[in-house]
Structure formats: C-alpha cells, structure tokens
Amino acid sequence: MAFVFTALLGAYLGWESCWPSASEWAALNSTLRGDLLEVRPIAHVCHDPFYNHSACQNLLDLARDSGWRASQPGALQGWIWEAGRTEDETCHAHSPRGVPCHQGRIPLYSAAVESVDQVQAAVRFAQRHRLRLVVRNTGHDTAGRSSGSDSFQIHCHRMKQIEYHDNFRPIGSDIVHGPAVSVGAGVVLGEVYERGARDGWVVVGGECPTVGAAGGFLQGGGVSSFHSFINGLAVDNVLEFEVVTAKGEVVVANDHQNPHLFWALRGGGGGTFGFVTRATMRVHRNGPVCMSEVAVSGPRNNSLLWTRGIAGLFSILRSFNQQGTPGQFILQSLSDHQVNASLTLYSLNTNDTRRVAENMLSIQKVLESTTLPFSLASTCLSKVSDVLRKGPDILPASYGILTGSVLVSEDLFNSEQGPLHLANQLQQFPMGPEDLLFTSNLGGNVTADPGKKHMSISMHPGWRQAAHLINFVRSVSIPTTHEKARSLEELHSIQMRKLYNIEPGFRVSYRNLGDPLESDAARVYWGPNYKRLLEIKRKWDPEDVFFSQRGVGSEGWADDRMSPAIIDIRQSKFESSIPDQVIEGLTKEVKTLPALLFYSTEGIRHWNHHSHAADFYPRLEELCILKAEASKMAASIAEDSLLIDMGSASMDKVILLLDALEEQKKSITYYALDLSYSELASNLQAIPVDRFHHVRFSALHGTFDDGLHWLQNAPEIRNRPRCILLFGLTIGNFSRENAASFLRNIAESALATSPAQSSIIVSLDSCKLPTKILRAYTADGVVPFALASLGYANSLFHPEGNGEVFNEQDWYFHSEWNHALGRHEASLITRSKDVQLGAPLGTVVVRRDEKIRFGCSYKYDRDERGQLSRSAGLQDIAEWTAPDCDVAFYQLGLLPN
Structure with a gap:
C-alpha cells in the first residue's frame, strides 16, 4: 500500500516533526x-x-x-x-x-x-x-x-456483533434488568430489527434501517417517531457501554462502573467522550400494532386548510396522546402552492379491529366539521417490527439534505389553543417542493415521572417536559457548493428562526437533527447539563483526541465544515472586460489604466505588503481608531445584520469589529467581497473561527456591482438589516462625482429594504499635507504593486505567452499630490524614452513625459464630506476618530423621505 498524501491533520502539517513518517x-x-x-x-x-x-x-x-x-x-x-x-x-x-x-x-x-x-x-x-x-x-x-x-x-462498519441476553446484569451490579441486546459499533438498526423480528423483540430506534444502532443516534438521544412515547428515548433504554478511551484503554460504563461517563454518553453526543465499541439496551415486546392514517391537502393560501384541517389533525393527535396512543404528523409542500398534511396513529399491542373502527369514526367526525376533503385508511399488523424498515434503503438522485429541529412543550401542545397555534406557525413556515416536516411523539414514557428520570440522561432537561419533536428536512438536490452555502444560510437564518419562534420560551433542539450552523449549541442541546458534561469531557479526553463539531468541548477548535463558503456572484468573468478597458484607456488623449488591472492575485499581495509599511498612515490610523472605538461601532449595528465588507484588503482591521460584535453576542453574518478568489480564501482561512459563536462567515467572489446585484436579488437575505463596510479609504479611489453615485447606488440597493436598521460605515481621509501623503504612497511595496499590472495585462492579451503589450523594463511608478483637486495621483511613466506598445496596441506610443494614470486617492475635509453625503442621499449617524488622526470612520444612513 502506498501513501501519497501530505496535508494538514489536526494541529500539524505534513512537514512538521510530529507528522507520521x-x-x-x-x-x-x-x-x-x-x-x-x-x-x-x-x-x-x-x-x-x-x-x-x-x-x-x-x-x-x-x-x-x-x-x-x-x-x-x-x-x-x-x-x-x-x-x-x-x-x-x-x-x-x-x-x-x-x-x-x-x-x-x-x-x-x-x-x-x-x-x-x-x-x-x-x-x-x-x-x-x-x-x-x-x-x-x-x-x-x-x-x-x-x-x-x-x-x-x-x-467501525465491520463490528457486527449482536448478542441477545435473557436477563442482562451489568458488570459490577447484582441487579438484573430482564431481556436485552448488545450490539457492536458497526451494527445498523435494520440488522437489529431483522434479528428482533426473528426472535420476538424490538428496540427503540429510528425509521432509517442504515443508521448505526450504537453510534451518534444512540449517544445523541435516540428518538423514535412513535415508540418513544411507549418505551422512552433510546438512551432511556441503555444499560451499558463498552468504550475505548482517548488513552486507548477499554472501560465499561454503566450505573455501577464509571457512572459519570455513562451519564455523559446518554445524550452528550457521539464521537466526543470516547469510542463506543458496544452498547447494551433493553428490548421490548414485538406485539401487534394497528395504524390509522388521515390526510388533508389543499392550496397553501387556503386559511381553512390550516385553521381547521391541520389544526384539526393536531387536535386529534392531542386527544389520542391523552388516551395513551402515539402518532406522527407529516407536512409536505407538493409544489409552491399545494401542501399535504397527514397523521398516522399507532395503537400498540392490540389488533382489536373494533377499536380501530371506533378511532376512525372519531377522526372522521372531527374532519367532517372542517368541510375540507380528507382521506382515511387503517391496517393492523401482527408484529410492530413489520412497521420498521429492514431492507435496502434507496436514496433519491443527487441526494443531499440539511436538518433542523425544535421541541414543543407539553404545556403548549396540551393547551386549549395549542393545535391552532402550531397550525398558524407552520402556515408561515417556508418549504420547498422536496422538503419535509414531521413530528416524533415524545410525552408518554419520555416525560413520565420526570422527578425520577431527569438526571438519568445528559440531554437538555426540557426533554422531560416535551410533547413532540418537530423535525425539518431541507432537500439540497442541486449538487453545487453555492447551493450548499445558500441552503445552510437560509436554514439557519430563516427556517430555524421560524421553528424557534413556535415557542420562544422553550428553545430546545435535537442535536442529531440540529441546525449545522447552530450558534448556541450548549444552551439548546444541553442547557444546564453542559457544565457537567464539559467537566467529564476534560476528565476523559483532556487533549481533545475526540472532536465533534458543535459538540461538548468543541469551542476551542476550528470548525472545518463551517469554514466560510465562497459564493461566486460574478455576473460575468471580469477578466474578459479588462482588455477592452485597457484599450479604451490607452487610446484616449489622457491615458489611463483600469483599476481592475492592478488587483490580480500578485497585485493584491504587493498592495498588502505596501499597506503594512511604517509610513502608510491610513492603515495605522484606521487600526488605532478601531482598537479604541470598535465596541461603540459594534453597538450601532443592528441585531441579525448582514455585514458586507466591500473595501478591506485584509482581515486585521475588520477582525477588531467582528470581535466586538461577538463580545456583544450579536447574531451577525459577515460577507467578505473580493475580486481575487485566492486572496479571499487566504483572508478567510486566517479567521480564528473557533472563537466565534454568534458571528458567522461567508464570502462573495465578484465586483462591487456584483455585490450590489446579489444584495438586491438573493431571497434568503432580502429582509435582513444590512451594514456595508467601506474600510481602507475605498471611497477615496472614486472621483468625487462617482463616489456620491456609488454611495447612492449602495443606499438604493442595500439600505432601502430595512432603512431604519441599515447603514454604511465608511473611512475617509482628511489629510492634505503633501509630505505625509507622498511618504505614505511611495512606501515599500508600491513599485512592485504598480508593475505587476503590466504582467497581468500581458497575460490577458496573450494567454499563450506568445507576445506582450508592455515590457516591464520600460516603466516606472510616479506619485504626486494634486493640490487643486485635493487628491493623490498614481501613474506609470516611461523610464527614459518614448515607448511603443505591443499588439494589439502597436499603434500607441507613450511619450517620455507622458503619464498613464491608474489611481487617485481623494481627500475629504469636513465640507467636502458633507457634500458627499448629501449628494448620495445620506445623513450622518455617528463618527469615530482618534487624536492626531486624519482618518475617521463615519456611519451613514438614508435621509428620511
């Protein structure tokens, strides 16, 4: 066997001494x-x-x-x-x-x-x-x-041991617990169901036959759609674990040996405290079951469907729960306009068809009063295991799903208005044609005798007060990373918010089907149990050998799956337009080069080097202000804002603001916008994501115009507050007229949807001292930055390398202060002679005393800045500065109508 990969594993790189040889x-x-x-x-x-x-x-x-x-x-x-x-x-x-x-x-x-x-x-x-x-x-x-x-x-898929016990006694105990089954780490539920069907028993498990029986499903809690109501959660039925610890030792965890570890493994999440190699759980009677199913459907905008039909289904479910019968509600969006809702009730340990007929009659009476069309069906099976899938599980094409979940308390569900409240909330819940929402019946034996049970598992104590678990499955059938990122953000920002709003005071979720972007995992998955879980984690795995994302103890680790997604928002490949802009600029009387030409990957690298020079005061003054004022700046940004960074060339400035937002526990989604994919990826990889739980990160690959188009047209973020960041003196790169037009465009595109909560934060420079300015703009790194544009131009005009427009040896960088216009001007000049350009600009000659201007940095005194804001239709909200600084930050908002 050959090993050929060299990569980053854990904290170490392939060339470091700890990497395995x-x-x-x-x-x-x-x-x-x-x-x-x-x-x-x-x-x-x-x-x-x-x-x-x-x-x-x-x-x-x-x-x-x-x-x-x-x-x-x-x-x-x-x-x-x-x-x-x-x-x-x-x-x-x-x-x-x-x-x-x-x-x-x-x-x-x-x-x-x-x-x-x-x-x-x-x-x-x-x-x-x-x-x-x-x-x-x-x-x-x-x-x-x-x-x-x-x-x-x-x-561990090969660890397929299944062992039945007539009367199981945990190691170290004198107490026997009746019939049980031990399963190896690789056993799947379908194999357990098949063995139980043959031998006359069942376990509490999920509906998918290829889910592991002893892994994340069980250690995360283990919910059955209907069996949990009768026999509790899967972790309520666990009697013993065999575990390989982080030290590689084998231990047994039960109520008598390592009881703290046993408690943690019953709900603390898989892959966190150790490697479970075997789990032993109670088995239950494989008795008969009768099922009654009712379904209603209709247009989504039909209020009667929700207030009478779906509310009626929840009323039926509530009534049958109170009589000791579990059920499952399922909601599907058949199209953008049509929905279908169904309810299946499970009468366990009975095949009394007369009772089923009575149930169907009571259901029929409820739904006949709604005047909505409905369907009814019933069936009885000799064994409950026949309900559970044991055979092959065939996935849809391009299968990809994301999930979210929330508990519904018994207090809400059993209240007089509970069914109608749930129906009204679900009417507002956005679903696609391939999405699915379903309930798992809790209550019953999950909540029975909570005083005795609540300490037996490590899940959130709210589980002992819950009537149902609502699960949402979002289909992501278009296999692109853009669609993945979009779906993750929409699930987190829109659909999970809707689920939590069903019962804001009872914010509890199921980690096994939780939001992948959940920013408050400790609270919604474990609540007050988290502190004890973390202590157990530190005892059994102090070096974090086992790492589970959004898991106990994961706060100190970077979350690789949540590394910021880079979304390509380019309306067209901007490189294709640059040659035309170059030709247009060089054939005019006053010759220019487009700014895009200077922001290739190599150009941005040189600019970053230049901007970190000791004499480059704009960056140093921005840092000085942000270090002092970031908390105030963060306080001015609305909760749940989109933070769109359109002008910062590196993360060292904006990270100060992001840290302040995190400290204030504001739910923010940060988007970095950049032309260079590699620079975007590099900057994002530098983000210490392990210390952020409220701020989420993403990225937009495109131009300013692409960013504004995305803000106007991306439905998942359309109604959220926006804060547009223009750090790095970005506005100074535009002419005064174009700066006002650009800000006005931002205001119309980005602020109008939520004007009271949205704003622009811009940095501007008021310095007009030529010596200070020229020292800054001729600092180390600027010459390579300017000349890199020429090589980039040659590669665009002659991608095969068979020609050149510019010979870099002919050119040099020129810097000057234009007092009349209040701006610094950057140009390319010939070194010592007239220069004839290469094809396709062979007819263009640049004279020895001629300049090709490529950049300006406008400076704004107070009057000029006021005129800029007014021309853009904006007003001042706040100002942040520091002593002896010419640079300042201004927060701008829309002028009232």
Whole structure:
C-alpha cells in the first residue's frame, strides 16, 4: 500500500516533526493486520487520471444504495458533507470525466476496524500524532460529523456483533434488568430489527434501517417517531457501554462502573467522550400494532386548510396522546402552492379491529366539521417490527439534505389553543417542493415521572417536559457548493428562526437533527447539563483526541465544515472586460489604466505588503481608531445584520469589529467581497473561527456591482438589516462625482429594504499635507504593486505567452499630490524614452513625459464630506476618530423621505 498524501491533520502539517513518517504509517497498517486504507472519494473512478469505465458504471448503479454507501470509507450518505466549501473541493460522479476529483471533506486514511484491539491501536496512533480523528459507521450525520478535511477515520462498519441476553446484569451490579441486546459499533438498526423480528423483540430506534444502532443516534438521544412515547428515548433504554478511551484503554460504563461517563454518553453526543465499541439496551415486546392514517391537502393560501384541517389533525393527535396512543404528523409542500398534511396513529399491542373502527369514526367526525376533503385508511399488523424498515434503503438522485429541529412543550401542545397555534406557525413556515416536516411523539414514557428520570440522561432537561419533536428536512438536490452555502444560510437564518419562534420560551433542539450552523449549541442541546458534561469531557479526553463539531468541548477548535463558503456572484468573468478597458484607456488623449488591472492575485499581495509599511498612515490610523472605538461601532449595528465588507484588503482591521460584535453576542453574518478568489480564501482561512459563536462567515467572489446585484436579488437575505463596510479609504479611489453615485447606488440597493436598521460605515481621509501623503504612497511595496499590472495585462492579451503589450523594463511608478483637486495621483511613466506598445496596441506610443494614470486617492475635509453625503442621499449617524488622526470612520444612513 502506498501513501501519497501530505496535508494538514489536526494541529500539524505534513512537514512538521510530529507528522507520521512512512514507516510509522506502515507500522500502524501492520498492527491493524492490513486494514489501514488510503481513501479517495468514491467518484474518483469517474475522473482522470483514475478513470475506469466499468468501475464508474458500477458506482453509478450503486451510488443510491444507502447500505452500500455506509460500507464505503470514501462516501457519506449524501453529497453535502463530502464536498468542501468550494467547487475545487468536490468530486461528483456525474460531472465530466476531465473535471478534477478533489478530496473535499473525505478523510485521507481509514482504519477499517473489526475488533476492539484495532480500535485501541487506531486511537493511540491518532493521540500520539495529534491527528484529526473522525469516528464513522454509516455516514448519516446531517451536520458533517462523519467526515472531516485532512482527517484520519476509524471506520467501525465491520463490528457486527449482536448478542441477545435473557436477563442482562451489568458488570459490577447484582441487579438484573430482564431481556436485552448488545450490539457492536458497526451494527445498523435494520440488522437489529431483522434479528428482533426473528426472535420476538424490538428496540427503540429510528425509521432509517442504515443508521448505526450504537453510534451518534444512540449517544445523541435516540428518538423514535412513535415508540418513544411507549418505551422512552433510546438512551432511556441503555444499560451499558463498552468504550475505548482517548488513552486507548477499554472501560465499561454503566450505573455501577464509571457512572459519570455513562451519564455523559446518554445524550452528550457521539464521537466526543470516547469510542463506543458496544452498547447494551433493553428490548421490548414485538406485539401487534394497528395504524390509522388521515390526510388533508389543499392550496397553501387556503386559511381553512390550516385553521381547521391541520389544526384539526393536531387536535386529534392531542386527544389520542391523552388516551395513551402515539402518532406522527407529516407536512409536505407538493409544489409552491399545494401542501399535504397527514397523521398516522399507532395503537400498540392490540389488533382489536373494533377499536380501530371506533378511532376512525372519531377522526372522521372531527374532519367532517372542517368541510375540507380528507382521506382515511387503517391496517393492523401482527408484529410492530413489520412497521420498521429492514431492507435496502434507496436514496433519491443527487441526494443531499440539511436538518433542523425544535421541541414543543407539553404545556403548549396540551393547551386549549395549542393545535391552532402550531397550525398558524407552520402556515408561515417556508418549504420547498422536496422538503419535509414531521413530528416524533415524545410525552408518554419520555416525560413520565420526570422527578425520577431527569438526571438519568445528559440531554437538555426540557426533554422531560416535551410533547413532540418537530423535525425539518431541507432537500439540497442541486449538487453545487453555492447551493450548499445558500441552503445552510437560509436554514439557519430563516427556517430555524421560524421553528424557534413556535415557542420562544422553550428553545430546545435535537442535536442529531440540529441546525449545522447552530450558534448556541450548549444552551439548546444541553442547557444546564453542559457544565457537567464539559467537566467529564476534560476528565476523559483532556487533549481533545475526540472532536465533534458543535459538540461538548468543541469551542476551542476550528470548525472545518463551517469554514466560510465562497459564493461566486460574478455576473460575468471580469477578466474578459479588462482588455477592452485597457484599450479604451490607452487610446484616449489622457491615458489611463483600469483599476481592475492592478488587483490580480500578485497585485493584491504587493498592495498588502505596501499597506503594512511604517509610513502608510491610513492603515495605522484606521487600526488605532478601531482598537479604541470598535465596541461603540459594534453597538450601532443592528441585531441579525448582514455585514458586507466591500473595501478591506485584509482581515486585521475588520477582525477588531467582528470581535466586538461577538463580545456583544450579536447574531451577525459577515460577507467578505473580493475580486481575487485566492486572496479571499487566504483572508478567510486566517479567521480564528473557533472563537466565534454568534458571528458567522461567508464570502462573495465578484465586483462591487456584483455585490450590489446579489444584495438586491438573493431571497434568503432580502429582509435582513444590512451594514456595508467601506474600510481602507475605498471611497477615496472614486472621483468625487462617482463616489456620491456609488454611495447612492449602495443606499438604493442595500439600505432601502430595512432603512431604519441599515447603514454604511465608511473611512475617509482628511489629510492634505503633501509630505505625509507622498511618504505614505511611495512606501515599500508600491513599485512592485504598480508593475505587476503590466504582467497581468500581458497575460490577458496573450494567454499563450506568445507576445506582450508592455515590457516591464520600460516603466516606472510616479506619485504626486494634486493640490487643486485635493487628491493623490498614481501613474506609470516611461523610464527614459518614448515607448511603443505591443499588439494589439502597436499603434500607441507613450511619450517620455507622458503619464498613464491608474489611481487617485481623494481627500475629504469636513465640507467636502458633507457634500458627499448629501449628494448620495445620506445623513450622518455617528463618527469615530482618534487624536492626531486624519482618518475617521463615519456611519451613514438614508435621509428620511
């Protein structure tokens, strides 16, 4: 086996001394008895240089089989978390063969373990080398915890032991607990259901047969759509865990041995406290079940559908819950205008058809009074296991989903207005045609005797007061990283907000189906239990060998799956317009070059170097003001704002504002806008995301005009407050007339939707001292910045390298202060002679004393700044400055009508 990857794993890079050497990897492979695998995305066989026609066709035939995907270390259940944040981090089977296959979030290596001693060896290896460790069985996690960029995976799918116990007694206990089953880490629920159907028992589990029985589902709580009402949560039924700790030791956790760890594993989340190699849980009678189903449908805008039809379904569910019968409500949007709602009731341990008939009659009476069309159906089965899916699970094409969830309290659900309140809230809930909203019935045995039960599990105590769990599944069927980023943001900012607003005082969510961008995970998943969970985490895993995103103890780690998404918003490739602008500028009487020409990747690198020079006062003064005034600036920005950074060339300034926003616990989405993709990615990678829980990050790849177009047309952010940042003296680069026009355009495009809460924060320079200005704009780095534009121009006109418009040796940078216009002017001049340009500008001659101007920096005194604001239709809101600084920040808002 050959190992060819060199990448970042955990905290270390491939060239650092702690990175495993080839011999160390080989030794691990030997210890694992040849079960260390080098992993590539499953679709690599459909792309050069690995293309294999038969293997690719076989992949296309199997790719929708959930069971097959669970067995593949290079796959997850959907494409969402296989892909990274950009198209350069994806590998799709259906994309053209010549498109490169990138690793994305697929781990680099996998230990395909089938025994406890192999798990121990893999964990010790990860601990010794501080590798980013991913624990995976089936790859079902809907928030990306089953994968990780540049990681080492332990794949436990081969650990298939199932052992039935007639009367289980935990290790260290004299008490027996009746019939139970022990399952290995790789067992899936379908295999447990199949064994139980044969032997006459069932366990509390979920509906998907390929979900792991002992992993994240169980350790995150384990909810059944109807079984939990009768037999509690899955973690209520756990009797014992076998665990490999972060030190690679095997321990047993139950009520008698390591009880604190046992408590943490019952709801604290998978892949966090240790590697569970075996779980033992109670089994229950596999008795008969009768199901009654009712459905209503109609136009979304039909108020009767909601206030009488869907409210009626919730009233029926409430009534049957009070009689001891669980049920599940499902809401689907069949199109943009049509919805369907259904309710299935489960009468367990009975096959009394007369009782079913009575149930159907009572349901019919409720719905007949609504005057809405409805359908009724019923059936009885001899075993409840027949309801549970055990066979193949075939996924939809281009399968990708995101999830969100919220609990509904018994107080609300059982109140007189509870059903109508839920219906009214769901009427306002935005859903697409392939989205799904469904409930899981809690109450019953989940909440029975809460005084006795509430300390038995580590989930939020609100679970012991909950009637139902509302789950939302958002389909993301267009497999692009742009659609992924858009869907994540809309789920978090719009749909999750709607779910939490159902019952604002009862803000509890289910981590297994939680919002991937959840910014308050500790509070909504664990509440007051979090402090104790964190203490247990520190005891059993002080070095964070196990890392679970949005998990206990994850605050100190960067969240790779939430690395800022870069959204390509370009209306056209701006490079294609630059040559035309160059030709137009150089054939005029006063010659100019377009600003875009100077902001290539190399140009921006040189500019950043220049702007960090000691004499470049604009940056130093901006930093000085931000260090002193960032808190006040943050306080002026509205909660839930979009923060669009349109003018900062680096993160060192804006990070001070972001830190202040985080300190004030403001929910903010920050977007960096830039022309250069590589600079954008570099700046975003420098963000210390581990310290931000309220501020979220994204990026926009495009021009100013592209950014304004996006602000006007992106539906997911249309109604949110906006704060536009124009740091770095960006406005000074425009002529005075164009600056006012640009600000007016921003005001009309970005502020008008929420004018009272939206604003622009702009930095302006009032300095008109020539010596200070010229010293700043001739500082180190500016000459390479200016000359880099010439090489960029040559590459645009002659991409094959077979010609040049400019010979860089002929040119030099010229700086001067224009007192009459109050601006600094930057130009290119010939070194010593007239210069004839190359094709296609061969007829253009630049004289020895002629300048090609490419940039101006206008300075604004107080009168000029006031005129600028008025011309743009803006008014002053606030001003931030510092002693001895010529630069100042101004907050501007729309003038009242």
